[in-house]
Amino acid sequence: MAELGLETIRTRVQDDRSRIVDLLRDKIALASVSAKGITGDHMRRSADYVAGQLRQVGVDARVVQAANPDGTLGAFEVIGSRQVDANAPTVLLYAHHDVQPVPDPSQWSTDPFTGVEKDGRLYGRGSADDGGGIAIHSGALHALGKDLRVNVKVFIEGEEEMGSRSFIPFLQAHRDDFASDLIIVADSGNWSADTPSLTTSLRGNADLDVTVTVLEHPVHSGQFGGPILDANTLAAMLIASMYDDQGQLAVPGLEGGQPIGGLQRDLDQAQLRADAGVVDSYRLAGTDSLASRLWTKPAAAVIGFDAHPVEGSFNVLADKTRFRISLRTAPTQRPEQAAQALADFLIAHAPQGARVEVTPGDMGMGWAMDADSPVVRQAEEAMRQAFGRDPVNKGEGGSIPFIPELKRLFPEAQVLVTGPEDPQSNAHSPNESISLQGLVDNIITEALLLDSLGAGQN
Ligand SMILES: [Zn+2]
Incomplete structure (x- = not known):
């Protein structure tokens, strides 16, 4: 079956732009700070909102409260699926709906819990991390609409910023809801707003x-x-x-x-020094690429x-x-x-x-992408088309603990780590923001990838 192609998908995503931005604004206003209590009403409201948004794009989403390893009640998770063809591949879309706290709102130039659009970016806590991930999945499913030809499962987690304590018990209790051929984790980011990346490893x-x-x-x-x-x-x-x-x-x-x-491209020493605030006289340790x-x-x-x-x-x-x-x-x-x-x-x-x-x-175990898998080639090609330039892959020095756990529990599934952030996003810091053009291109990328995975089946 023919693929929809770049132009159809781009038009559909651009036509959907205001809905996507509204979704992000609503999400920011929900102030789903998990550090204020993962079982709080504010977290339930956030989960309900996300489930409602996913139902609008054809996912039978519902909110399920996880249990902690000690049996106490845990986070409000959003799960659901959209089945189109038993013979088609199944893709699990991951993001998280909880956000980082705002210890000092006076460090922000705008209200942290009001989405404010300025110079092509939307500011607000959770605009990028990981409201942007939810927006990517929602936008991609909306763009494909009834042309979706892969089965989709969705997991929008409620306590990522708190270390995913109930993640493993929840996954084990809902194994069938997660079984998939490909897991797309939209919780990382790109080299820059206009240069796409896969995140290929975590230490x-x-x-x-x-x-x-x-x-x-x-x-x-x-x-x-x-x-x-x-x-x-x-x-x-x-x-x-x-x-x-x-x-x-x-x-x-x-x-x-x-x-x-x-x-593909090494990090810039001067930028690293400036980002970290290294004293001028300090010589960076080691000799290999940064x-x-x-x-x-x-x-x-x-x-x-x-x-x-x-x-x-x-x-x-x-x-x-x-x-x-x-x-x-x-x-x-x-x-x-x-x-x-x-x-x-x-x-x-x-x-x-x-x-x-x-x-x-x-x-905690690290993770390395299987760089030789065909789906990586397909993802890179989707990025190339959507952004109009070659991807520059990157790694993370830190860890995202649930990714190795996903790989351990579902060893057959490929994992792709994508996401809405760019170096200006300030995730976890004051003045968090998302590039709206970057977001549109990320949505087009994911829609193209899902489309090509579906086309390969027919
Ligand atoms: Zn995140």
Whole structure:
């Protein structure tokens, strides 16, 4: 069966623009801040609204309250489907309807919970993250209308910004509602508003608590200092031993690779420095592409350190100290394996033979797209058509914990990570916004992709 084609889809999406913007404005006004309580009425209202919007585009959406792992009531989730042909592929569309809090509205130039259009962007909390994801799915289904030729399932989550606590029990309880050939997660973003991207990898993470002990009890630093190093200094030596002289992690057994799907364009050093607010004299650590250093190679950070505060300190040698390492792991390495490699290294490199003990903490698996799968080619082609330029794929240095979980629970399904954000979106920050032209092109992309997946069947 012939595909609808770019021009038909573009016309339909452009004709639908005001409905899509209204959807986003309504969504912003619902102020669905999950941090104020995922079981609150405001979250129920948000879920009901989203379900209503999905019903308007032919999905039999309903709101279901999830249960937490401990059995208590959890988030209001929106699920539903639109079945067109038992022989056609099934696509699961994911987004989330909860939003980040607004700790200080005075940092915003507009009211955070009123959608305000300005210079081609719509401002408001959740306009991009992830109201934009809901708008992409709604717009794509509207554009295809009765020409939809794939089966669609929808999951709009209610607690993504709170770490998706009830996600796994909910998925397990509703397995059939999620079983699909392709999962489109519209919760990331593009290289820029006019350059599309697939997000091809996420790093995993592992926390390790490390205790360094040198003495049975603290002793006077004048009397014993010299032959005996204090535990803080020994801990600093231990931490430094993880790095080579370029500042790169040099721990055997920690995997790290090149960007998944190849590197089309590297990140800009000056931009990275400006975004992070690095002091002028600082030299960036490592030598490879910035993309690989940020997305596909491991990184370690000391995120906690038990030492005596400077104020009120006195002349003693610390007997022991403890610090926590947050290790970001390569997308494809098991975090348990990476944590073990690091623990072995730290114990083997105990400075001066101090006692080093390592206790593993939270772990999360990373994720890497299957860059060779045909659906990736189809998605890239849809992006090329919709945006009129080649996609520039990217990774995420952080994690989106439910994506590896989806992959674990549905190993047969391909996962594509797309989304409405661009570098100006300020998701999680003041003045969040979405590019409306970018949104239109994202909708066209998703509609084209669903259309081509359906056409392939007939
Ligand atoms: Zn999000």
